[in-house]
C-alpha cells in the first residue's frame with residue numbers, strides 16, 4: 026500500500042496485560058483505509074485480544090490506539106465486529122430481520138427506511154427469503170452471513186472479523202471468502218481478519234501480520250503480491266501464493282518453539 | 283400423524299376425567315363417604331350454576347379474580363423493575379442479593395399479620411400482601427435472567443455503542459424472558475393463594491370468605507362449587523400463561 | 539496467596555435497615571402499639587424462648603410440615619415415576635391431574651377443617667395434597683431423563699419390573715429425587731404456615747397472628763423472624779446434605795427443574 030496515505034488505524038507501542046500476565050507487547054502497526062489485513066499466529070498468542078483492542082472493547086495497558094488520528098476511547102459505530110462464536114453472537118429471540126434491525130435501531134434509522142435496508146443487506150449476504158427465520162433455524166453458514174449482514178448494517182468503515190469462517194465446511198467457507206472479497210472491492214471497507222488458516226489469510230489479504238507468542242508481539246509483516254480480483258483456483262495455484270504459504274508455514278511452525 | 287395421536291390422547295384423557303367424575307358420583311351416591319364431605323357431582327354443578335345465576339358466587343369469584351389480578355400486576359411491575367435494577371448493577375447485587383436470597387423462603391402468608399398491623403384491615407392491605415408475596419419470584423428470576431445473559435451479546439451491544447438503557451431493553455430483558463415468564467406463572471399461583479387466604483382472614487367478599495362461610499354452615503355443595511371455581515381459575519391462568527409463553531418464546535421452540 | 543478477607547458488604551444494608559427501624563420507632567413512639575423496635579423484638583424473642591412457647595409452636599409446625607411432606611413426597615414421587623415410565627398412563631391422566639393439581643391448596647382448608655376439625659391432621663392433609671404435585675412433576679422429569687442405554691441394559695438382561703426399578707431407575711434418579719425433596723420441603727413449610735395463618739389455631743403461623751391480635755408486636759415480629767430462620771435452616775441442611783451426597787452426580791448444581 027502507498028505510504029503517503031495517512032493510516033486509518035494506528036497502534037503505537039501498545040502493551041496489554043491482564044494482572045501480571047503480559048498478553049501483547051510493543052505492538053506497532055498501521056492499517057490503511059480499504060485494505061484487507063490478516064493476522065495469524067499460534068493459538069493463544071493474542072489475536073483475539075488485538076481485535077478487541079482495535080474495537081475499543083479493551084483499553085491498552087500501555088501505548089496508544091488511534092482511529093483516524095484520534096485516540097480510541099471505546100467502541101465506535103464506524104467499527105463493526107463479526108465474532109467467532111456466531112451461535113452466541115446473534116439474538117436468539119429475534120428473526121434474521123430483527124437481528125439486522127438491531128444495528129439499524131441503534132443507529133436511529135427510521136422504521137420505513139429500516140425495512141428496505143434490511144432487505145438489501147439480507148439479499149447482499151445471500152439470505153433473501155430467510156427474513157423470518159430464527160437463528161436456531163439456520164445453518165452455521167447462514168448464521169455467519171447474518172452476523173455479517175448485521176455488521177454491515179452499521180455501515181462500518183472497518184470490519185473486524187475473528188476467525189469468522191473457522192467452524193464452517195470447506196465449500197461454505199470458500200464462497201463466503203469470495204463474497205467478502207467482493208464486498209471489500211465494492212464498498213472499500215477496511216477488513217481486519219483474524220484466522221488460523223494460512224491459505225485463507227493469503228487468499229484474502231493485502232498484508233498479513235504474523236504474531237509471535239509469549240508475550241504476543243509482531244514477528245513479521247508479510248506483503249501479499251497477488252493481483253486482484255482473486256480466484257479460488259487460479260490464485261491458489263500461483264507461484265507466489267505457494268511461496269508465501271511456505272514462508273508463513275515456517276514462520277508459524279518456528280514460533281511454536 | 284402427530285395431530286392424530288394428539289387428538290387421540292386428548293380424547294383418552296378426557297374420557298378418563300369423565301370416568302373419574304363417574305367414580306365420584308358412584309362413591310357419593312353409595313355413601314361410601316358421608317355426603318357432607320363429598321356431595322354428588324351433579325349437586326355441586328347445580329350449586330355452581332345457581333350461585334352464578336343469583337350472582338352471589340359470581341360476585342365472590344369476580345372479587346377474588348380482581349384481587350389476584352391487580353396484586354399480580356403490581357407484583358410484575360415492581361418485581362421486574364427491581365429485578366432489572368439489581369440485575370444491572372454488580373455493586374447493588376453485592377449489597378442486597380444475599381439479603382434477598384435469605385428472605386426468599388419466608389412464607390408470604392406469615393407477613394399478613396404484619397401488614398394488618400401496619401396498614402390495618404383494608405382492601406389496600408390485601409393488595410399489598412398479594413403484591414409483596416408475588417413479587418419475590420419475579421424479582422429473583424429477573425435478576426437471575428439478567429445476570430446470566432450471554433456475555434458475548436453484551437459485547438455485541440457494546441460494539442454497537444448501545445447506551446445502557448437500550449442494552450437492558452433490547453438485550454438483557456428479552457434474554458431473561460424465559461425466566462421472567464416462568465416466574466410470572468408462579469406469581470399468579472401465589473397471588474390466587476394469597477387472595478383466598480386474605481379473604482378468609484378479613485372476611486372480605488370473595489371465594490375465601492365463601493368457602494369458610496359455606497363450610498361453617500355445612501353447605502357442602504356450595505363449598506364444593508367454590509372449590510371448583512378456584513380450580514377453574516387456576517386452570518385458566520395456567521392455560522393463559524401457556525399461550526403467552528408459546529407466543530413470547532416462539533424462538534425457543536423454533537429450533538426443533 | 540493470603541487468606542481471603544471476609545466480605546462484610548452483604549451485612550451493610552440489613553444492619554442499616556435495623557438501625558433505621560430502631561431510630562424510627564424512637565422518633566414515633568406512638569407506633570409501638572402495632573410495631574416494636576428491634577431491641578424489644580430481641581427481648582420478646584428471649585421471652586418466648588424461655589417460657590417454652592416458641593419450642594412448642596415450632597414443634598407443632600414442623601410435625602405438620604414434615605408429616606405432610608412425608609406423605610405428599612412419597613405419593614407424588616411414586617405417581618411421577620409411574621407417569622415417567624408409562625407415557626400412555628401420563629397422557630390418559632393428563633386432564634384429571636391438571637385440573638386437580640391447579641386447585642389452589644388453600645381452597646381445601648375449609649373442607650379439611652370440616653373433616654378433621656382443627657389440629658395436626660387437617661394441616662397434614664393440606665400439606666400432603668400440595669407437596670405431592672411438585673414431587674410428581676420432578677419425579678416424572680427425573681425418570682424420563684434416565685439414560686436410555688441403561689434401560690436397554692435392563693431389557694437385554696431381561697430384568698423384571700421390580701429389578702429394573704430398584705437396580706436401574708431408582709439409583710439413577712436418586713440425586714434428582716433428593717433435589718425434589720429439598721424443593722418440596724420448602725413448599726411444605728410455606729403451606730403449613732399458610733394454613734396456620736388462615737385457619738388452624740396451631741403452630742408458628744397462628745402464633746404470629748395471635749400476637750398481632752393481642753397487640754404484642756414484639757412477639758409477632760420475633761416469631762415471624764424465627765419462622766424465616768427455621769425455613770432457611772431446613773433448606774440449608776438439605777442443601778448441605780445434597781452437596782455431600784450427590785456432588786458428583788448433579789452437574790450444574792442439579793437445580794434443573
Ligand SMILES: Nc1ncnc2c1ncn2[C@@H]1O[C@H](COP(=O)(O)OP(=O)(O)OP(=O)(O)O)[C@@H](O)[C@H]1O
Pocket residue numbers: 043048067068069070071072073074075
Ligand atoms: N480477559 C482476560 N483475562 C486474562 N487473560 C486473558 C483474557 N483474555 C485473554 N487472555 C489471555 O490472553 C492470551 C491471548 O488470548 P487470545 O484470546 O487473544 O488468543 P488468540 O490468539 O485469539 O487464541 P485462539 O487462536 O485460541 O483464539 C491467552 O493466553 C488468554 O488466556
Ligand SMILES: [Mg+2]
Pocket residue numbers: 072073074
Ligand atoms: Mg481467538
